[in-house]
Amino acid sequence: MAVLLVAEISKGALNRDATAKAMRAVRDLGPVTLLCAGATPEAAAEAARIDGAARVLLAEGTQYAHQMAEPLAALIAVLAGEFEHVAAPATSVAKNALPRVAGLLDVMVIPDVLKVVDAETFERPIYAGNAIQTVRSRDAVKLMTIRTTGFDAAGEGEAAPIETVADLADPGLAAWLTDAVTESDRLELTSASRVVSGGRGMASKENFALVEGLADSLSAAVGASRAAVDAGYAPNDWQVGQTGKVVAPDLYVAVGISGAIQHLAGMKDSKVIVAINKDEEAPIFQVADYGLVGDLFELVPELTGALR
Amino acid sequence: MKILVPVKRVMDYNVQPRVKADGSGVDLANVKMSMNPFDEIAVEEAIRLKEAGVASEVIVVSIGVKQAQDALRTALAMGADRAILVNAGDDVHQDIEPLAVARILAKVVEAEAPELVITGKQAIDNDMNATGQMLAARLGWGQAMFASKLEIADGVAKVTREVDGGLQSIEVKLPAIVSADLRLNEPRYASLPNIMKAKKKPLVETSAADYGVDVSPRLEIVSVREPQGRQAGIKLGSVNELVGQLKEAGVL
Numbered sequence: 001m002a003v004l005l006v007a008e009i010s011k012g013a014l015n016r017d018a019t020a021k022a023m024r025a026v027r028d029l030g031p032v033t034l035l036c037a038g039a040t041p042e043a044a045a046e047a048a049r050i051d052g053a054a055r056v057l058l059a060e061g062t063q064y065a066h067q068m069a070e071p072l073a074a075l076i077a078v079l080a081g082e083f084e085h086v087a088a089p090a091t092s093v094a095k096n097a098l099p100r101v102a103g104l105l106d107v108m109v110i111p112d113v114l115k116v117v118d119a120e121t122f123e124r125p126i127y128a129g130n131a132i133q134t135v136r137s138r139d140a141v142k143l144m145t146i147r148t149t150g151f152d153a154a155g156e157g158e159a160a161p162i163e164t165v166a167d168l169a170d171p172g173l174a175a176w177l178t179d180a181v182t183e184s185d186r187l188e189l190t191s192a193s194r195v196v197s198g199g200r201g202m203a204s205k206e207n208f209a210l211v212e213g214l215a216d217s218l219s220a221a222v223g224a225s226r227a228a229v230d231a232g233y234a235p236n237d238w239q240v241g242q243t244g245k246v247v248a249p250d251l252y253v254a255v256g257i258s259g260a261i262q263h264l265a266g267m268k269d270s271k272v273i274v275a276i277n278k279d280e281e282a283p284i285f286q287v288a289d290y291g292l293v294g295d296l297f298e299l300v301p302e303l304t305g306a307l308r
Numbered sequence: 309m310k311i312l313v314p315v316k317r318v319m320d321y322n323v324q325p326r327v328k329a330d331g332s333g334v335d336l337a338n339v340k341m342s343m344n345p346f347d348e349i350a351v352e353e354a355i356r357l358k359e360a361g362v363a364s365e366v367i368v369v370s371i372g373v374k375q376a377q378d379a380l381r382t383a384l385a386m387g388a389d390r391a392i393l394v395n396a397g398d399d400v401h402q403d404i405e406p407l408a409v410a411r412i413l414a415k416v417v418e419a420e421a422p423e424l425v426i427t428g429k430q431a432i433d434n435d436m437n438a439t440g441q442m443l444a445a446r447l448g449w450g451q452a453m454f455a456s457k458l459e460i461a462d463g464v465a466k467v468t469r470e471v472d473g474g475l476q477s478i479e480v481k482l483p484a485i486v487s488a489d490l491r492l493n494e495p496r497y498a499s500l501p502n503i504m505k506a507k508k509k510p511l512v513e514t515s516a517a518d519y520g521v522d523v524s525p526r527l528e529i530v531s532v533r534e535p536q537g538r539q540a541g542i543k544l545g546s547v548n549e550l551v552g553q554l555k556e557a558g559v560l
């Protein structure tokens with residue numbers, strides 16, 4: 001009952017947090033082979049030390065450099081034959097590539113696994129997390145993405161052996177052009193232990209600096225509602241929710257966010273939730289542990305000051 | 309160039325979903341149903357490409373129960389040219405899995421020969437985010453998922469994609485599959501005259517059996533439950549009280 005875990009690689013480097021959390025989810029299913037596609041040898045060596053890794057496969061071909069779905073899925077589909085389970089952390093790379101692997105192998109994909117019940121039974125959220133579905137797979141290969149928020153990262157272990165896999169020909173269907181990466185020295189949203197998010201209530205891009213100031217005083221990452229992103233107050237990769245990022249930090253502070261179910265889908269498993277909103281009827285207060293009702297333009301600077 | 313847009317009928321996004329008492333699924337009885345919001349965006353994009361002279365025809369297709377024709381009529385009222393309803397069962401609670409949908413869509417693509425398929429990013433009921441990618445695999449086409457910008461020129465689609473790190477720009481050869489993310493466009497409302505006109509637009513019905521596709525699920529639904537609920541907490545009178553509570557809770 002062997003497992004192939006697709007490591008999350010970005011610009012050649014390992015995303016250890018996402019990969020090690022997914023490792024924690026799957027390592028009881030059997031010996032885990034980690035696939036590092038488009039990774040540097042250093043990244044593969046780092047992956048080899050994740051506790052639970054039995055073996056690392058390194059694919060260095062340039063066609064994997066940008067994690068394009070077509071070559072990546074073709075590679076995973078070829079390797080999948082030896083494995084009962086193929087998994088990856090539920091990042092935008094995996095959500096792009098793994099269903100393509102499923103199409104190639106004629107199996108279903110099980111997205112956003114919250115819990116591994118047994119080797120063929122898994123829990124996953126549906127309806128923006130308003131229901132949890134338990135599914136049993138009848139497919140020969142169980143292909144799944146792991147929602148990492150529910151798992152602690154696996155620690156360091158003994159280095160597993162690294163093998164290089166032969167590159168496949170690039171199918172040549174698509175080409176990478178550019179990445180417009182949001183340049184910031186902020187903490188990564190999905191791994192931060194504290195998150196401060198702003199919504200439409202911020203009213204402008206300039207005002208969003210208040211959210212960032214509060215985040216700085218808490219050493220927190222910054223998030224946003226869809227409305228704030230759509231209005232151009234914040235970049236798209238800050239969006240939290242059903243179709244944005246899913247976070248579960250120790251502390252989540254929602255500022256000027258009403259609490260639509262699509263937003264709650266991305267943050268309601270946070271340990272402690274604080275809401276600041278002038279509307280005392282706002283649905284966000286139904287999930288908040290602590291609420292401040294009032295004008296955010298007064299409360300946020302005051303809170304930031306009190307925390308300094 | 310023909311564009312095919314698959315649309316799904318789902319519970320309206322404003323409805324609060326309730327799990328059925330027997331734990332078999334989410335209750336859809338007497339609940340408002342609508343076109344999946346991402347599919348409205350996909351339809352809008354296809355219509356804009358037609359208005360821009362890039363596309364010649366927009367075909368919408370839905371797979372599911374007979375009632376899915378409501379979603380198709382909405383798409384026709386927005387401006388799609390014709391519709392295909394693939395009957396795949398009578399039970400509104402029986403969801404057709406992305407793999408089966410993709411296999412049926414592959415047959416529709418064979419028959420209609422579109423150069424572009426625009427799907428929604430994900431259906432907001434099952435939250436799978438899989439159908440478009442599976443279809444691309446089955447056809448051997450390139451894919452550009454989670455698109456927030458789409459330009460077509462010289463047999464190539466140039467697509468800006470929403471990814472974890474920000475935005476990525478790629479080029480994919482046509483024919484290809486694109487999936488629509490929220491910021492691709494803002495879909496129009498269908499006007500009353502257009503809703504009337506849509507009633508006369510062609511809508512053909514076929515069935516999953518016509519395409520020889522078995523729609524029985526690969527994932528058996530063992531049970532469906534409510535998530536762990538959260539209790540509403542307390543409202544505090546001042547910033548100082550909040551700081552005190554957070555210290556007590558051990559998060560500061």
Ligand SMILES: Cc1cc2nc3c(=O)[nH]c(=O)nc-3n(C[C@H](O)[C@H](O)[C@H](O)COP(=O)(O)OP(=O)(O)OC[C@H]3O[C@@H](n4cnc5c(N)ncnc54)[C@H](O)[C@@H]3O)c2cc1C
Nearest residue numbers: 199200201225226227241242243244256257258263278296
């Ligand atoms: C298919 C689909 C997917 C979606 N996915 C997501 C998603 O992933 N993430 C997401 O966030 N949304 C998502 N949405 C959108 C969601 O439905 C809401 O529209 C959105 O979350 C609202 O954002 P908001 O709370 O910032 O804005 P609003 O709902 O407009 O709320 C603004 C809040 O700010 C408060 N406010 C205003 N001024 C002040 C002030 N001076 N002081 C204090 N409070 C103030 C108001 O009382 C109000 O509660 C999705 C929607 C759809 C249809």
Ligand SMILES: Nc1ncnc2c1ncn2[C@@H]1O[C@H](COP(=O)(O)O)[C@@H](O)[C@H]1O
Nearest residue numbers: 314315371427428430431436437438439
């Ligand atoms: N039953 C269906 N009929 C038509 N299109 C569908 C159906 N299911 C999924 N789709 C399309 O595939 C997209 C992604 O759905 P999913 O993979 O189920 O999240 C949707 O936004 C639709 O465009």
